[in-house]
Amino acid sequence: xxxxxxxxxxxxxxDADQLQVDLGAVPVVLRYDxxxxxxxxxxxxxxxxxxxxxxxxxxxxxxxxVSSGQVRVWPCGRVQxxxxxxxxxxxxxVQFETKALTRFLRRTYTAEPVAG
Numbered sequence: 001x002x003x004x005x006x007x008x009x010x011x012x013x014x015d016a017d018q019l020q021v022d023l024g025a026v027p028v029v030l031r032y033d034x035x036x037x038x039x040x041x042x043x044x045x046x047x048x049x050x051x052x053x054x055x056x057x058x059x060x061x062x063x064x065x066v067s068s069g070q071v072r073v074w075p076c077g078r079v080q081x082x083x084x085x086x087x088x089x090x091x092x093x094v095q096f097e098t099k100a101l102t103r104f105l106r107r108t109y110t111a112e113p114v115a116g
Contacts, residue, residue, distance in 0.1 A: 004032040004107045008100040012045065013093045028094065030101070032108040041108065043083065045092065051085050058083070059105055062098055 010028045029044040032055065041058055044050045053071040060066045061073020062081050070086040081101055085092045 002033070002035055002111060004030075004104070004111045006030045006100070006104045006107065008096060008104070011095040013095075028096075030104045032104075032111060034108075034111050041104075043085075043094070045085075045094065049092070055105070055108060058101065062101060062105075 006029070008028050008030060009025045011025050012028075026046050028046075029042075031042040031044065032040075033042075037052070039055060040052050041055045042050055042052045051071065054068060057066055057068050057071060058073055061083070062075055065072070065074035067073070072082075072084040072086075074082050075098070076082045076095065079098055081096050081098045083094045083096065085094070
């Protein structure tokens, strides 16, 4: 097993164009490719928006607020977590169920690079 890809539903709130727009629950793709970068995960939002950041940041953010560069992660209550992305176009706040992120992280630790 090499690439781990998992779809999750998440709520997205963005301030793009200075208007706060609630996009509701949308499909988001979580992706981990140990051959490309064993320390990073990718989150693909609807459209061409994809963010790459540290797998450790995602994991630590499920327990306590953490940030690195343009990405912040923190727990939100007992069953949700927030991943916040900052860019020149604005801020996107993505609310996940913690179970979905935990399941994804568990799968990334069992993935192995393809022997070449």
